[in-house]
Amino acid sequence: MSDHLTAPHGGTLVDLVADSTRTEEIKAESRDWVSHDVTPRQLCDLELLLNGGFSPLTGFMTSADHGSVCADMRLADGTLWPIPITLDVPEATAEKLSTGGTLALRDDEGVMLAVLHAEDIWRPDREAEAQAVFGTTNREHPGVGQLLDRTEPVYVGGRLEGLQPVSHYDYKELRHTPTELRAAFTKLGWTKVVAFQTRNPMHRAHQELTLRAAKEVEANLLIHPVVGMTKPGDVDHYTRVRCYQALLPRYPQKTAMLSLLPLAMRMGGPREAVWHAIIRKNHGCTHLVVGRDHAGPGSDSNGNAFYGPYDAQELLSEHEAELGVTMVPFKLMVFVEETDSYTPIDEVPEGKRTLNLSGTELRDRLAKGKEVPSWFTFPTVAEELARSHPPRHEQGFTLLFTGLSGSGKSTIANVLLVKLLEMGGRAVTLLDGDLVRKNLSSELGFSREHRDINIRRIGYVASEITKNGGVAVCAPIAPFDSVRKQVRAMIEPLGGFMVVHVATPLEVCERRDRKGLYAKARAGIIKEFTGISDPYEAPEDAEIVIDTTTLTAEEAAQQIILHLEKEGYVAGKA
Numbered sequence: 001m002s003d004h005l006t007a008p009h010g011g012t013l014v015d016l017v018a019d020s021t022r023t024e025e026i027k028a029e030s031r032d033w034v035s036h037d038v039t040p041r042q043l044c045d046l047e048l049l050l051n052g053g054f055s056p057l058t059g060f061m062t063s064a065d066h067g068s069v070c071a072d073m074r075l076a077d078g079t080l081w082p083i084p085i086t087l088d089v090p091e092a093t094a095e096k097l098s099t100g101g102t103l104a105l106r107d108d109e110g111v112m113l114a115v116l117h118a119e120d121i122w123r124p125d126r127e128a129e130a131q132a133v134f135g136t137t138n139r140e141h142p143g144v145g146q147l148l149d150r151t152e153p154v155y156v157g158g159r160l161e162g163l164q165p166v167s168h169y170d171y172k173e174l175r176h177t178p179t180e181l182r183a184a185f186t187k188l189g190w191t192k193v194v195a196f197q198t199r200n201p202m203h204r205a206h207q208e209l210t211l212r213a214a215k216e217v218e219a220n221l222l223i224h225p226v227v228g229m230t231k232p233g234d235v236d237h238y239t240r241v242r243c244y245q246a247l248l249p250r251y252p253q254k255t256a257m258l259s260l261l262p263l264a265m266r267m268g269g270p271r272e273a274v275w276h277a278i279i280r281k282n283h284g285c286t287h288l289v290v291g292r293d294h295a296g297p298g299s300d301s302n303g304n305a306f307y308g309p310y311d312a313q314e315l316l317s318e319h320e321a322e323l324g325v326t327m328v329p330f331k332l333m334v335f336v337e338e339t340d341s342y343t344p345i346d347e348v349p350e351g352k353r354t355l356n357l358s359g360t361e362l363r364d365r366l367a368k369g370k371e372v373p374s375w376f377t378f379p380t381v382a383e384e385l386a387r388s389h390p391p392r393h394e395q396g397f398t399l400l401f402t403g404l405s406g407s408g409k410s411t412i413a414n415v416l417l418v419k420l421l422e423m424g425g426r427a428v429t430l431l432d433g434d435l436v437r438k439n440l441s442s443e444l445g446f447s448r449e450h451r452d453i454n455i456r457r458i459g460y461v462a463s464e465i466t467k468n469g470g471v472a473v474c475a476p477i478a479p480f481d482s483v484r485k486q487v488r489a490m491i492e493p494l495g496g497f498m499v500v501h502v503a504t505p506l507e508v509c510e511r512r513d514r515k516g517l518y519a520k521a522r523a524g525i526i527k528e529f530t531g532i533s534d535p536y537e538a539p540e541d542a543e544i545v546i547d548t549t550t551l552t553a554e555e556a557a558q559q560i561i562l563h564l565e566k567e568g569y570v571a572g573k574a
Helices: 020-032 040-050 063-072 091-096 126-134 142-149 178-188 204-217 237-250 269-282 311-323 359-367 379-388 409-423 433-439 448-467 481-491 506-512 517-522 553-566
Strands: 034-037 087-089 102-106 112-122 154-162 193-198 220-225 256-258 287-290 326-329 333-336 341-344 397-402 428-432 471-475 496-502 544-546
Touching: 020 102, 020 112, 034 091, 040 087, 040 112, 040 154, 063 112, 063 126, 063 154, 091 154, 126 142, 126 269, 178 220, 193 204, 193 269, 204 220, 204 287, 204 326, 204 333, 204 341, 220 237, 237 256, 237 379, 269 287, 269 311, 287 311, 311 326, 397 409, 397 448, 397 481, 409 428, 409 433, 409 471, 409 496, 409 553, 428 433, 428 448, 433 448, 448 471, 448 481, 481 496, 496 553, 544 553
Parallel strands: 034 102, 193 220, 193 287, 220 256, 287 326, 397 471, 397 496, 428 471, 496 544
Antiparallel strands: 087 154, 102 112, 112 154, 333 341
């Protein structure tokens, strides 16, 4: 490795993948070890732990490191580190494991990727962790929501041994470990490298920004996008990579390179900027571009920003000297019409007209099939985005009905099914609650756990239908808000998603009682009956609310059709 490359964080680039002899020993010893199937998020962390992207970490954090990172942005030994890297496991797994034991970490196919030598098992205060790391406990922050609602209750920390690198089948030529990237820089003669972190497609403003950044510090450019877990609703990484590839020829020859980073982002704003600098340092970079609201999740539902626009720049600048990574700060870039160029907003001459296109406006244009202006992005990038984001009337979508038994859900869903089939243009599938119970969830009871499993199954099937351009009409009771939100998060990145709350009052539903279910529930014959012995959580986020007390099924279905038309999912014939 060249002496001219920046040293890894902590001084040594970690490599936790065992040699072939040790790998065989581990496999031979592993028969009775407790196993844990890693989540997609944990898989990202595991990959960067094993290949040294998270140097100097040698495993998932113990409680001592975790507490020190949360409180002081440092490991227990004093090394700067801003983000907890932890392994959360279900209680059932933790109960089988003891300190000093070994945990086999497996992928979703059951392949053992690594083993964790458990040094610590504990229950964290996740509210305190959220406040310390993200500066808030508001679940609208995606990092907080993940931590508080989708993280298991027990953490296991300890040293890792990897059996094999994490496998990828996409863009293999663009995936580089820190060791590989450092070797590439050495071969190219690059000693100064400025990294550009992104989780979005790159447009003209980004190209101008990165060109300026590289010229300013006389460095080569590494476009280093995140292709692991990003913010819900982000453009998929396949589309983004094609956009980056289309943009790369716009840079001067032999000055820019594209490499993909399998990182699970936390959207942690200032702390995450410091983390990104450490990760790029481990990959051999000397500089990092930090722009406006770096790694920020935006604002909450009240319009309050979680972080200030330049908080990330300020925190990183405090640690710049210690890190040995130079920050290249940039402000918002705007298009100056008169000069046909992008300029930092604070450098625009007075009186000059500027243009800007927000992310919301871009998504709206793509959804409606409108042209994206050439001043905003290059035609090749616009073509890739349009190809991957058809207008709404060509997209798949899911309608998730929810309401009490007897509210009219199934009848409305059946009428709607017929109306959508009459329109044509898409495959339409009805996932009726009773039919799903019979054919997909026959082994399940009616406990909260089993109800949630049933709704997640419906959500998964609906997500596949939506992803492939079809329409899923789902009509279960779906009484619990948390699992409805899980289904929303599953489907929204793939297409349209709308909750239809059939808000017919309980007394009306009971009066109808066509199946005699309420009478049996009142008599105690049927246990765990929604609205009688089990709760129903009315949705506050429903896109459509219908009360069938005075509406026929056809009238209700027509209201839904009109809403679909308004949102662009139903279009007239050209």
